[in-house]
Amino acid sequence: MTQPPAKLGESDLQIYRTLLLNKKAELQVALETSSLRLAETREKAGARPDQILQEASVSVLMNRVLFGQLRQVAEALDRLEAGDYGYCVTCGDPIEAKRLQSVFWTQYCLVCREKESSSHSMEKIGVGGVVYAHHSQGATVRM
Numbered sequence: 001m002t003q004p005p006a007k008l009g010e011s012d013l014q015i016y017r018t019l020l021l022n023k024k025a026e027l028q029v030a031l032e033t034s035s036l037r038l039a040e041t042r043e044k045a046g047a048r049p050d051q052i053l054q055e056a057s058v059s060v061l062m063n064r065v066l067f068g069q070l071r072q073v074a075e076a077l078d079r080l081e082a083g084d085y086g087y088c089v090t091c092g093d094p095i096e097a098k099r100l101q102s103v104f105w106t107q108y109c110l111v112c113r114e115k116e117s118s119s120h121s122m123e124k125i126g127v128g129g130v131v132y133a134h135h136s137q138g139a140t141v142r143m
């Protein structure tokens with residue numbers, strides 16, 4: 001038996017599914033662009049080696065960030081299909097509706113998110129092609 005969503009009706013789930021699919025597509029394009037840029041940087045003849053290195057490391061970091069975000073979105077879609085979407089994976093409580101509307105790929109309620117914030121520091125996904133990554137300590141990307 002699948003757990004019926006407490007607050008999310010079929011129409012809500014449909015909206016979140018669309019949002020997640022759009023975000024997934026957006027991230028895939030961004031990842032592709034970033035990979036392409038990395039390849040271009042490597043092929044750039046005449047550029048100073050240290051400059052190439054710097055550009056390449058930025059691209060690699062960007063790729064890792066995008067990949068991590070893509071994974072979160074993909075996992076959210078999996079949970080949606082499984083009927084677990086909208087519930088905190090840690091405590092099992094329904095995630096606050098307001099929170100779900102702004103960070104629809106999240107898997108934690110606000111309370112658990114606060115607790116986890118030291119290890120999961122990249123929840124914000126940029127809007128309009130801009131990616132905001134919040135690193136609390138160093139550049140640790142959960143893979």
Ligand SMILES: [Zn+2]
Nearest residue numbers: 088091109112
């Ligand atoms: Zn929780």
